[in-house]
Amino acid sequence: MTFHFRSRLASRLRCAAAFALALGAGGAAQAAGWPDKPVTLVVPYSAGGPTDVVARLLAVPMGRSLGQIVVVENTVGAGGTIAPARVARARADGHTILIHHMGMATAPALYRKLPYDPLKDFEYIGQVLDVPMTLLSRKDFPASTFPELLDYVKKNQDKVSLANAGTGAVSQLCGMLFMHQAGVKLTTVPYKGAGPAMNDLMGGQVDLLCDQTTQTVPVIQDGKRAKVFGVTTLKRQPTLPQIPTLDEQGFKGFDVKVWHGMYTPRGTPQEALAALNKALNAALQDATVKQRIAELSSELATPDKATPEGLRKHLEAEVARWDKVIKAAGVTAE
Structure with missing residues (x-):
């Protein structure tokens, strides 16, 4: 009996050690008590779309860093505004985060009654990439x-x-x-x-x-x-070198690049924000992510952009930029 008991105990200890090693970089976050459950990454658009592709690519390496699964959820509707509204109202514990493109900057000018304020209702994790x-x-x-x-x-x-x-x-x-x-x-x-x-x-x-x-x-x-x-960029793309830009074909100054950022509800604890930012930056350095993003002719955010302050400043500038463009075009979503 003693032999069998010790054998079972040793087996359990080995399993526990293997599990601890599997958490890897997420160990620090787990030791501090966060995250204590899967993290939900909300996408404002349908599965299979560009933003969804990026989200699912980042979810796995972010989960490894956090020591928890990152679950991608598509919350579609109202021109990409339902998802941010949902995240803005979510519990501010860091377990619900948002990935969104420049629609975060254009929505204030497009919608007369926006149920959230991109500049006041969120904490910023960091920029992700330009597409x-x-x-x-x-x-x-x-x-x-x-x-x-x-x-x-x-x-x-x-x-x-x-x-x-x-x-x-x-x-x-x-x-x-x-x-x-x-x-x-x-x-x-x-x-x-x-x-x-x-x-x-x-x-x-x-x-x-x-x-x-x-x-x-x-x-x-x-x-x-x-x-x-x-x-739509001013320079040709490395993965599509044979495709000319619209600018070089006569549409002078035509430059549209889709930037993406990650957000969490206002009031999220700094401990969680720091862990999420660390996980994002780890994902941006992941070899598979880098290779796949390069294949899709996109550019990952540099370390100075993949910060809360980097995203905040960029969002502020983009809100001002698109406010002028949209109002001049006379376009509204209502």
Whole structure:
């Protein structure tokens, strides 16, 4: 009996030691008592869309750092404003966090009655990455080059449809700037997320879509499901060197880059914020994350940007920038 008891005890001790080692970098956070349950990472858009892709890529290495599972939840609706409202009202203990793109900066100008204040109702974890966009069409669209596209939409603007991922989505903002610079008004078709919009573009149900490279690079590289007319940054992208920018094709100054940040409710303890920021930065240094983000022609935030202060300052500047652009365009979400 004594032998069997000692054997079972030794086995249990080995299991406990293995579990402690598995927590790795999350040990410090666990020792301090946080997190004591899985962390929920809320995404404002549908599964399979660009922001969702980023969230799921970061969730695993962040979970390793925290010593808890990071569960991705898609809370879709109202142009990406339901998710921030949910997180703003969540218990401020660090177990509910938000990843959002520049929609956090554009919502105040788009919505007359926004149920949260991006600058007052959140704590900031840090910036995540910048994502270029690309302008695509269905594979059998009449135009094949950007000059041909401009000529066609100007002559047929009442017949051309422009998809977006919903009100307030960056695809809507990119499309809005495209129409403004081209001097046309196309038929806009909003979807509940970038994934459904892309599916309908490839299926030939809509004509045009401006979307993030996190979703479009595989489609472009395939070369059979859609046409690409250019990237929205001022410089060509390393993973798409053959694709010219809209700027170099005549749309001078056209520069749309989708930045992402992570947030948690106002009042979250500093202990939790510090652990979340550490986990975010660990994820940004993860080899798999770096390789995948590079493949998607995106750029991870530098250490000075991946901080609470870095995100706060950037958000403030972006709120002011887009307030002018949206008001000048006369666009509202209501």
